[in-house]
Amino acid sequence: AQKVTQAQTEISVVEKEDVTLDCVYETRDTTYYLFWYKQPPSGELVFLIRRNSFDEQNEISGRYSWNFQKSTSSFNFTITASQVVDSAVYFCALRDSNYQLIWGAGTKLIIKP
Amino acid sequence: GAGVSQSPSNKVTEKGKDVELRCDPISGHTALYWYRQSLGQGLEFLIYFQGNSAPDKSGLPSDRFSAERTGGSVSTLTIQRTQQEDSAVYLCASSLALVSGRGTDTQYFGPGTRLTVL
Numbered sequence: 001a002q003k004v005t006q007a008q009t010e011i012s013v014v015e016k017e018d019v020t021l022d023c024v025y026e027t028r029d030t031t032y033y034l035f036w037y038k039q040p041p042s043g044e045l046v047f048l049i050r051r052n053s054f055d056e057q058n059e060i061s062g063r064y065s066w067n068f069q070k071s072t073s074s075f076n077f078t079i080t081a082s083q084v085v086d087s088a089v090y091f092c093a094l095r096d097s098n099y100q101l102i103w104g105a106g107t108k109l110i111i112k113p
Numbered sequence: 114g115a116g117v118s119q120s121p122s123n124k125v126t127e128k129g130k131d132v133e134l135r136c137d138p139i140s141g142h143t144a145l146y147w148y149r150q151s152l153g154q155g156l157e158f159l160i161y162f163q164g165n166s167a168p169d170k171s172g173l174p175s176d177r178f179s180a181e182r183t184g185g186s187v188s189t190l191t192i193q194r195t196q197q198e199d200s201a202v203y204l205c206a207s208s209l210a211l212v213s214g215r216g217t218d219t220q221y222f223g224p225g226t227r228l229t230v231l
Contacts, residue, residue, distance in 0.1 A: 033218070043202065045222035091155065099211055100146070100158040100172070101220065 002027045004094050006104035013082055014112050021077045021107045023092030029053075032096040034068065034075045039106070040088040051075065079109075087111045115139065117223035119205050125229045126195055134190040134226045138207030145188050146220060147180060148204040156204065162188060163211045195230045202227050 003026040013019050025034065036048040049059065051068050059066050063080045079086055089108045093101040118137045126132050138145050147159040158172045162182045173179070177195075182188040192199055206220035 035219070037222075042224075044224045045204065045206075047219060047221060050216050050219050093156075095218065099144075099161050099163075099169075099218075101156075102158075103156045105155045 002094055002096055002098070002102045004092055004102050004104040006090075006092055006107050008107045009105070010108040010110065012110040012112065015084055016081050018078060018080050019082050019109065021079075021090050021092075021109065023075045023077065023104060025073050025075065025092070025094045027094060027096045029096035032094060035093040035095070035101065036066070036075075036077050037091045037093065038088045039091065045091070048077075082109075082111045084111050084113050117205055117207050117221055119203075119223040119226050121226060122224065123227045123229075125231065127231050128197060129194055131191065131193045132195055132228065134192075134203050134205075134228070136188045136190070136205030136207075136223060138186065138188070138205070139221060142207035142209055142221075143185065144208045144211040144218070144220075145182060146206040146208075147188070147190050148206065149174075149201045150204055150225070151201045159190070161211070192228075195228075197230050200228055200230045 005024045032053045034051045038046045038048055049066055056068050065078045067076045087110055089106045091106045092104040095101050117139055120135045145162040148156040149159055150156050160167050160170055160172055160180050164185050165182045177193045180190045202225040204222055204225045206222045208218050208220045210217040
């Protein structure tokens with residue numbers, strides 16, 4: 001069965017610290033897709049990244065970076081030099097042969113000034 | 114371009130009443146999805162549409178829930194005889210296509226409708 005686990009319920013750091021959000025997934029499919037979304041206090045889900053299972057190249061976008069490791073079934077998200085505006089709930093999601101996204105429970109990130 | 118829009122943004126209703134929630138997807142997006150998010154929880158998948166067709170309705174919580182999509186565009190989620198446990202934020206998303214191909218399956222979300230059943 002498909003499953004996404006975000007073990008960190010809440011993380012609190014001081015501004016400018018680096019922070020990593022963990023995501024571990026389970027699927028029997030060999031082709032699948034992983035996503036990260038951000039949900040700020042306003043509530044609207046914002047798409048951050050999509051990664052397919054046959055592309056293990058890590059990606060960096062500004063202060064955001066993603067580390068995809070098939071060997072450990074993980075797709076972790078790191079924010080470098082965090083800012084208060086990064087405070088949000090972050091969701092990891094998996095899509096395999098089905099058309100729905102399987103979501104993790106989310107990690108609430110609090111960045112203190 | 115315009116994103117996914119949903120209406121109303123907030124809906125307060127009395128237990129037992131019917132409600133209709135509307136979703137207007139991004140223009141040209143053929144796939145549309147409905148999710149439910151209860152307070153402080155993750156997302157629960159409800160149903161998806163490819164065009165006007167909903168091949169899998171097994172995610173709907175009960176037979177009080179139904180959804181339709183007309184003209185390959187606007188979708189309506191209807192909840193009949195609402196119950197207090199239906200209170201949640203109902204999120205709609207759309208994607209360019211249902212299948213994956215250079216990210217065409219990436220889902221973009223609307224702001225949601227917050228439903229409160231008294």
